[in-house]
Amino acid sequence: MTAQLLIGPVLRRVTGDSATIWVETSAPAQVRVEADSGASGSATTFCAYGHHYALVVVAGLAPDSAQAYTVTLDDRVVWPAAGSPYPPSVIRTRATDDRDQPVSLAFGSCREATHESSRRRLPPDALDAFARRLMAEPMERPDLLVLLGDQVYADETSAKVRRYLKRRRRNGHRGPQDQVVTFEEYTKLYLESWRDPEVRWLFSTVPSVMIFDDHELIDDWNTSASWRADIAQNSWWRERISGGLASYWIYQHLGNLSPDELAADPMFQKVSTAGDATDLMRDFGLRVDDPASAENIDQPYQWSFALDLGRTRLVVLDNRCNRVLTPGARAMLPAAEWDWFLDRAHGDYDHLVVGSSLPWLMPPALHHLEAWNERIAESRHRRTAALGEAMRRAFDMEHWAAFGKSFTALGELFRRLGEGGDGDRVGAGGAYAAPASISVLSGDVHHSYVARADFGHPLATPVMQLTCSPIHNQVPAPMRPLMRFSWSRAVARVARGLAKSAGVAKPALRWKRVAGPYFGNAVGVLRLEGRAATVTIEGTKKDGELFDVASVTYHS
Known part of the structure; x- marks a missing residue:
């Protein structure tokens, strides 16, 4: 053949x-x-x-x-x-000594398939629009495209995929009628999404890194320990998690690794030399999902990764697979991976960029509600805990604020970096000058905004939350006023009072929105040059062209 x-x-x-x-x-x-x-x-x-x-x-x-x-x-x-x-696909390299070269990172999240195969009529795809712009203006190509989750939707499939699944279910392949389960079914999602002509060209000529969020597996993936116990009761779940993580490893994760990292990765070496790696991948998908497995207890498989471009360090964190869900000890990252992150967060660079599929700084009212929910969901009173868990799942209360210890630890890390890290396990390897900027790139929440952290005293380093979502999806119109309302100071005070009543400590920092919110499809670009950083968020017009939504410059 x-x-x-x-x-x-x-x-x-x-x-x-x-x-x-x-x-x-x-x-x-x-x-x-x-x-x-x-x-x-x-x-x-x-x-x-x-x-x-x-x-x-x-x-x-x-x-x-x-x-x-x-x-x-x-x-x-x-x-x-x-x-x-389309123009020729090119590989663009940086100078041997690229310390003085600007760095440009395009970013965003949440991309359903194209109009022709989408579940519903959506506004124009921002990634398509971005590709067309780069065809006309090749010198504007970014150094890297950072995709922050929901690159495919396993649980919200297009009409085309649903027809395929219906045939599969009639032929005896078990699972929900409108959701993918097997590795074979996952391949149809990537085929549908990545063969979009403009996106295919874009992927061929702009380097990309990717991290999953929940919809690559299922909505609310790993929101809590009880969620895991409940989902495991489904007869199709083991095959779903195995196929989902195996396909993610092949389609998305492998490309995040440098040639040296690929050469050192034992799983890649086994798979690439096996005559048929099916059994290897099936077992891998089950093993890396199980935090209690012998191989995962001390060091789970690490999906987080890091790279340097010039004087910029990018660290992209897994917010989903390796969460610690033990009540009373919940954490976004297990201890070993947090230590790895601390090591990469310290070093000789000008700009630190942290990729997190879930925003660290949410609308304040939502932050306080999630912090309150985490507390009541762990109540000793069974009915109160059950109410908290039901609300957690119904309203997606599972961001950094719902992992309060991790939220606080990340803020403390940024504060110490902004003051000039002194190296005491906060940074092995000695003291470093405060970075010129710290930027957290995020998606997930289906609206775009820029917020600045306030630690109560001046820092040399601005600490910014840059959220760009969705690339191709939408928020239902009735939800938009509510989401705008969640930025209100008055509503935040009420939500904070609720959290306080449950014994939640006041956050050690405050944050202020400086741009947004914008609810259309969008793509963000972060440009880092010298000691300055500029983020631009561009939305799509009805004709599919891009227009500026917000532009914010910050520097030390």
Whole structure:
């Protein structure tokens, strides 16, 4: 069988003189990627669940260049496609010494499939609009695209996928009628979403990193220990979590790793050399979901990752899979992963950017309600706890505020960094100057805004919450006034009073919204140059073009 290119090429990490490019093919193949300069790389596809994938490392790229490239399968050129109307796909490298080069990060979250296959009519896709803009203005291409969750929706499927699932269920494949369960069903989500023509071109020419949120698995994924116990009662859940995490590892997580990290990853080495990695991936998906497994007790599989671009450090955190859900000891990250984060949060850089699918700083009224809910859901009184748990699930009360110890610890870390970290386990390796900026990139909440933290005294470093969501989705119109209302100071005071009545301590910081909220589809761009940072959020017009929603500049 002659192999075809199903998805890709997807340009992922560009590190020094090398780049990684991900593809999915229709059959086994030798995949080769060659840049105009002659730099090249090749890999044999690996197989899982009857699907074929390769991650090709292209080495020897010239610094500070933009090189068009081709992809061949068994010596047949399959990219660029014959007659393509789109500009050439390129790999852009930074200078060998890029300390003085600006860094540009595009970001956003929550993207349903295109109009033709969507469950409902949505406003124009911001990622499509962003791609079209870059085709016309190639010098505006960002260094990296940071996708912050809900890249696919396993539990809110399109009409096209629902028709496919209906046929599957009639043929004996168990599971909900309108939700995916198996690895095979997950592949249809990625095929539907990533083959959108403009997005496919964008992925081929702008490096990308990605982290999951809940909808890659199911709404409210890992909201609490009782949620886990309840979901596990479904006969299809084990296959759902196994297929969901295995597909996420292949389609999204692998590309987050640098060539050196790939070479050191034992799971990648096993999968890429196995004749058929199906059993490996099935067992992997179950194992990494189980916090009590022997391999996970001390060191769960780490989905968080970090990278440096010039004088900018990006650390992207897993807000979902490795949560500690033990009542009284709830945490966004387990201890070992928090220690890893602390190590990366300290260092010699100008700008710290933290990727968190869930916003750290929410509308204040919502923050106080979630903090109150966490307290009552852990009440010793069974009825009170049951009410708290029901509210947690009904109103999605599972952000940083609902993991109060983690919220406080993150704020304390940022405060100490902004004052100049002194290194005492808050930063192994000695003292560092305060960064020029700290920015938290987030999505999830289906509206976009910029907020600034206030620690009660001047800090050399501005600490900012930058939330951009959705890329392609929408908030129901009746909900928008309520969400605007949640930013009200008066409502925040009432919610704070409720939290106080339950014994929740007052937060050690305050925060103020400086732009937004905006409720349309949007994409954000954070530009870091010298000691200054500028975030721009652009929404989509009815004709699919972008327009400025907000622009905020901050610096030390």
